[in-house]
Amino acid sequence: MSRLGIKHLIGGFARHMDGLLLALLLALLLLSTAVVFSASGQSTGRLVGHLSNIAVALTALVVIANIPPHILSKLGPPLYAVALVLLVGVALFGEIRNGSRRWLPLGFTSIQPSELMKIALPLMLAWYFQLHEATLKLRHFGIASLIIAVPFLLILRQPDLGTSMLIGASGFYVLFFAGLSWKIIAGLGVAGGLSLPLAWNLMHDYQRQRVMMLIDPSSDPLGAGYHIIQSTIAIGSGGAFGKGWLNGTQNQLDFIPERTTDFIFAVHGEEFGLLGAILLLLLYLAIAARGLKIAEHAPTLFARLMAGTISMNFFTYIFVNMGMVSGILPVVGVPLPLMSYGGTALLTLMIGFGMLMSMAKHRKLLKS
Amino acid sequence: MPSHVIKNLHLELERYHNRLRVGAGFILVLSLILFLRLVYLQLIKHEHYQELAESNRITLVPAIPNRGVIYDRNGKILADNFSAYTLEITIAKAGDIDALLSRIGSLIEITPKHLRQFRRLMDESHEFETVPLKNKLTDEEVAILAANRYRLPGVDVKARLFRNYPAGEGLSHVVGFIGRINDRDLKNLRETSKVANYKGSTHIGKVGVEQFYEDLLHGKTGFEQIETDASGRGVRVLSKIPPVAGHDLILHMDLELQRVAEYAFGDYRGGLVALDPNTGGVLAMVSKPGFDPNLFVDGIDPATWKDLNESLDKPMVNRPLRGIYPPGSTIKPFMALAALELGIRKPSDVIADPGYYSLPGSSHRYRDWKKEGHGTVDLHRSVVQSCDTYYYRLAVDMGIERMHGFLSKLGFGEKSGIDMQGESSGLLPSPEWKQRRFKQPWYLGETVIAGIGQGYHLTTPMQLAAATATIANGGTFYRPHLVKAIRDVVTRKESVIAPEVAWKNAYKPGNLEQVRSAMVDVLKPGGTAAVAGAGTPYAIAGKTGTAQVVGIKQGAKYDESRVAERHRDHALFVAFAPAEAPRIALAVLVENGGHGGSTAAPIARAVFDYYLLGKKPEGVPVLKEYESAGD
Numbered sequence: 001m002s003r004l005g006i007k008h009l010i011g012g013f014a015r016h017m018d019g020l021l022l023a024l025l026l027a028l029l030l031l032s033t034a035v036v037f038s039a040s041g042q043s044t045g046r047l048v049g050h051l052s053n054i055a056v057a058l059t060a061l062v063v064i065a066n067i068p069p070h071i072l073s074k075l076g077p078p079l080y081a082v083a084l085v086l087l088v089g090v091a092l093f094g095e096i097r098n099g100s101r102r103w104l105p106l107g108f109t110s111i112q113p114s115e116l117m118k119i120a121l122p123l124m125l126a127w128y129f130q131l132h133e134a135t136l137k138l139r140h141f142g143i144a145s146l147i148i149a150v151p152f153l154l155i156l157r158q159p160d161l162g163t164s165m166l167i168g169a170s171g172f173y174v175l176f177f178a179g180l181s182w183k184i185i186a187g188l189g190v191a192g193g194l195s196l197p198l199a200w201n202l203m204h205d206y207q208r209q210r211v212m213m214l215i216d217p218s219s220d221p222l223g224a225g226y227h228i229i230q231s232t233i234a235i236g237s238g239g240a241f242g243k244g245w246l247n248g249t250q251n252q253l254d255f256i257p258e259r260t261t262d263f264i265f266a267v268h269g270e271e272f273g274l275l276g277a278i279l280l281l282l283l284y285l286a287i288a289a290r291g292l293k294i295a296e297h298a299p300t301l302f303a304r305l306m307a308g309t310i311s312m313n314f315f316t317y318i319f320v321n322m323g324m325v326s327g328i329l330p331v332v333g334v335p336l337p338l339m340s341y342g343g344t345a346l347l348t349l350m351i352g353f354g355m356l357m358s359m360a361k362h363r364k365l366l367k368s
Numbered sequence: 369m370p371s372h373v374i375k376n377l378h379l380e381l382e383r384y385h386n387r388l389r390v391g392a393g394f395i396l397v398l399s400l401i402l403f404l405r406l407v408y409l410q411l412i413k414h415e416h417y418q419e420l421a422e423s424n425r426i427t428l429v430p431a432i433p434n435r436g437v438i439y440d441r442n443g444k445i446l447a448d449n450f451s452a453y454t455l456e457i458t459i460a461k462a463g464d465i466d467a468l469l470s471r472i473g474s475l476i477e478i479t480p481k482h483l484r485q486f487r488r489l490m491d492e493s494h495e496f497e498t499v500p501l502k503n504k505l506t507d508e509e510v511a512i513l514a515a516n517r518y519r520l521p522g523v524d525v526k527a528r529l530f531r532n533y534p535a536g537e538g539l540s541h542v543v544g545f546i547g548r549i550n551d552r553d554l555k556n557l558r559e560t561s562k563v564a565n566y567k568g569s570t571h572i573g574k575v576g577v578e579q580f581y582e583d584l585l586h587g588k589t590g591f592e593q594i595e596t597d598a599s600g601r602g603v604r605v606l607s608k609i610p611p612v613a614g615h616d617l618i619l620h621m622d623l624e625l626q627r628v629a630e631y632a633f634g635d636y637r638g639g640l641v642a643l644d645p646n647t648g649g650v651l652a653m654v655s656k657p658g659f660d661p662n663l664f665v666d667g668i669d670p671a672t673w674k675d676l677n678e679s680l681d682k683p684m685v686n687r688p689l690r691g692i693y694p695p696g697s698t699i700k701p702f703m704a705l706a707a708l709e710l711g712i713r714k715p716s717d718v719i720a721d722p723g724y725y726s727l728p729g730s731s732h733r734y735r736d737w738k739k740e741g742h743g744t745v746d747l748h749r750s751v752v753q754s755c756d757t758y759y760y761r762l763a764v765d766m767g768i769e770r771m772h773g774f775l776s777k778l779g780f781g782e783k784s785g786i787d788m789q790g791e792s793s794g795l796l797p798s799p800e801w802k803q804r805r806f807k808q809p810w811y812l813g814e815t816v817i818a819g820i821g822q823g824y825h826l827t828t829p830m831q832l833a834a835a836t837a838t839i840a841n842g843g844t845f846y847r848p849h850l851v852k853a854i855r856d857v858v859t860r861k862e863s864v865i866a867p868e869v870a871w872k873n874a875y876k877p878g879n880l881e882q883v884r885s886a887m888v889d890v891l892k893p894g895g896t897a898a899v900a901g902a903g904t905p906y907a908i909a910g911k912t913g914t915a916q917v918v919g920i921k922q923g924a925k926y927d928e929s930r931v932a933e934r935h936r937d938h939a940l941f942v943a944f945a946p947a948e949a950p951r952i953a954l955a956v957l958v959e960n961g962g963h964g965g966s967t968a969a970p971i972a973r974a975v976f977d978y979y980l981l982g983k984k985p986e987g988v989p990v991l992k993e994y995e996s997a998g999d
Contacts, residue, residue: 173391239414312394
């Protein structure tokens with residue numbers, strides 16, 4: 001291949017990238033590399049792992065960004081079907097870890113099909129609404145609700161309350177952007193409120209315990225409450241300006257549990273303080289804003305629904321994670337987007353951002 | 369495309385953009401919630417969390433001070449410390465305790481006694497405390513445990529200081545012992561706000577000098593501030609306050625004298641107190657039988673404890689301080705002095721003793737121990753021959769009130785104030801006391817027998833010795849004192865404790881001389897302790913006595929001969945020597961020893977001979993603990 005050819009190829013890829021979004025993502029990934037390094041006790045192994053996760057995820061981002069939205073939309077049904085089959089597989093043959101059945105053994109590795117569903121469900125819904133674009137009726141929303149309910153219930157009974165709620169939320173965002181009437185939304189809200197006592201009764205003991213702990217973490221300081229207590233201590237002790245990179249005592253002395261993954265925000269809050277936390281929050285807001293901006297100009301219903309949902313989803317994860325780590329939401333196993341160590345979550349996120357970019361850059365192509 | 373479809377699409381896009389704005393608003397609300405939460409945690413509650421993070425990070429590890437060493441007056445060690453390894457288990461980390469114990473048992477020798485003690489301590493301890501399983505491990509055991517540590521969760525081998533009492537049984541009541549801090553000790557420590565100084569300490573003085581001087585002996589606990597990680601592993605030492613070792617104590621006691629006294633008791637039970645009459649210093653303080661204080665240091669096992677506690681010989685009773693006996697005839701020299709001092713008798717006043725005394729207008733006869741009587745008796749003879757009739761009459765002439773007044777100035781009826789806990793105050797009767805105690809008036813007949821030290825009057829050997837020391841030195845009542853000096857281990861400065869004068873009695877020297885010469889003749893031919901006094905190069909002033917045994921229950925399980933033996937009178941002897949310039953005063957009690965002159969006085973003689981002449985009776989065993997010391 002000639003040099004011109006390579007240049008053309010790179011140019012072709014680059015043409016479909018959203019520069020601002022990419023810059024924001026890279027800034028966050030840089031920050032995450034620093035925090036993961038500190039949280040891992042300055043382990044080079046973790047650092048290399050994190051960097052290679054980033055490399056894989058960025059590759060996925062570039063590839064997805066270059067797939068036109070109309071092709072992406074066609075991935076909806078098959079991905080959804082595969083994810084659903086895997087979820088049923090988990091229910092039947094899944095491995096039990098920490099008391100719940102979430103993992104599906106595949107011989108060489110184990111996968112968590114609920115991760116796949118995080119992308120597959122919105123794709124499926126957006127594809128479905130696109131299909132009935134001009135003739136959207138209430139019954140389409142009914143069928144969409146079914147599409148949401150099946151994976152929601154399957155994940156709920158694993159049991160994984162957190163993930164099922166997040167997946168339910170992502171489905172809801174699609175319905176919301178598709179124009180679900182406010183009356184129904186209000187009705188759902190009231191019904192949800194009324195069913196809380198019922199839900200409490202149906203909850204597993206550990207789930208209730210997590211909710212109870214949120215109300216009073218000190219009730220079980222050595223058991224489940226330990227996580228929340230130690231992470232709030234870390235954040236609070238960080239103060240306005242933080243203890244400095246690599247200097248967080250809660251972090252370095254191992255008091256923060258799961259500190260490279262779900263509780264990485266505690267490390268960030270401790271070492272960089274309120275200032276660092278605000279900076280992080282602003283970066284997240286900028287990414288979400290960029291996502292919503294892309295959604296605003298998206299050319300097709302599919303793209304609009306996907307772009308809106310991806311942006312909202314992104315921030316929902318952030319809120320749930322930070323809320324949990326700072327002690328205002330129950331502990332659910334949700335990593336902090338773009339910060340936590342972990343390949344699968346990062347890959348899923350980057351696939352989402354890839355789609356956003358695809359929708360941002362293929363717009364003129366479609367319109368013309 | 370029809371226009372209404374386009375319009376419709378336009379409307380839908382409009383709605384979609386509205387929804388985007390709602391979504392953006394939702395995101396902003398969520399951000400605001402997070403922001404406020406962070407402001408709350410990181411600004412408003414920052415100091416609180418800062419403190420929590422510090423206390424997470426920093427562990428205060430107490431550094432236990434070395435306990436002070438206790439010496440006798442010649443520098444012989446009575447209590448000291450040695451370092452040894454112990455096997456300790458943290459219950460919370462151990463998992464299955466039974467499995468762990470059997471695994472340890474397969475590595476080193478663990479006896480049922482160890483296990484019993486461990487289980488008992490385990491019940492008393494909190495989950496995160498370490499509980500000793502075996503003390504004083506051998507080097508080999510330490511090596512075996514170290515090699516197998518990986519499969520013994522919660523097991524630690526720690527170097528600890530142990531208390532050792534080389535003198536063993538003889539000083540069990542005087543030096544006492546330390547034992548594990550129990551809930552009651554902890555409560556005391558809290559109430560006296562000393563608990564912080566006992567962080568990390570496991571033992572505390574329980575009895576004797578160890579208990580009384582606990583504060584001085586314990587020392588000041590130091591602290592190391594150690595940065596630890598979440599699993600409690602120390603990362604580095606941040607700061608260090610070294611512990612300050614406890615003070616050493618030097619007793620008035622002479623260990624060899626004590627051992628000579630003990631030996632002199634032979635198989636008899638009893639007590640002896642020897643004082644320096646010029647300071648009140650306790651030279652010897654014997655309680656026989658004793659017990660091995662080393663048994664108590666790490667918790668005595670219940671079977672041994674039961675044996676000690678229920679033994680008919682009562683080894684746990686500290687006889688010099690807690691044994692109370694009627695003074696019997698040993699009261700007579702004090703009565704004689706009272707008669708002279710109060711002007712009731714002149715030395716030359718005589719009575720005719722028919723062998724009994726009767727109160728005027730009564731036919732009841734108070735009998736003399738000598739049936740036929742002593743004939744014509746003056747004050748001197750009344751002491752030398754221990755004439756009861758003389759003192760029956762004297763008591764009536766003196767009256768109980770004056771008798772009480774005079775004897776209380778010799779320390780009878782109240783605690784001597786020695787530096788040891790648990791002292792009994794004995795009982796010096798008076799009409800007020802009887803009214804208070806029994807709501808009954810005092811009868812003259814009770815005065816009569818009080819004259820010979822019978823009736824209500826009860827004394828401890830300590831009180832008798834202190835009273836004897838008081839007349840020996842001419843009337844000064846020194847508070848008996850065990851500790852002679854306190855040595856600061858850091859500065860090596862020794863501060864000698866000044867003798868404490870409780871009060872001074874201005875006895876006339878002539879009167880004292882009368883009593884003293886009579887007491888000297890007690891140990892001369894014709895006296896009641898002539899045998900014990902034979903052949904001394906120095907003069908002993910003494911007085912014999914017998915105390916009737918009261919209060920032994922006729923327990924069905926004791927065999928006849930033993931009960932009979934335990935109903936024999938207690939033998940008493942008080943004395944000081946050399947009579948003209950006393951250096952030692954003592955009281956001896958021999959339980960069921962019969963007559964004072966035959967059993968108690970020889971013990972006193974042995975003590976005097978060693979203290980004044982350095983003469984040791986043959987057969988006093990050598991304590992192997994002191995052999996290597998080369999003294």
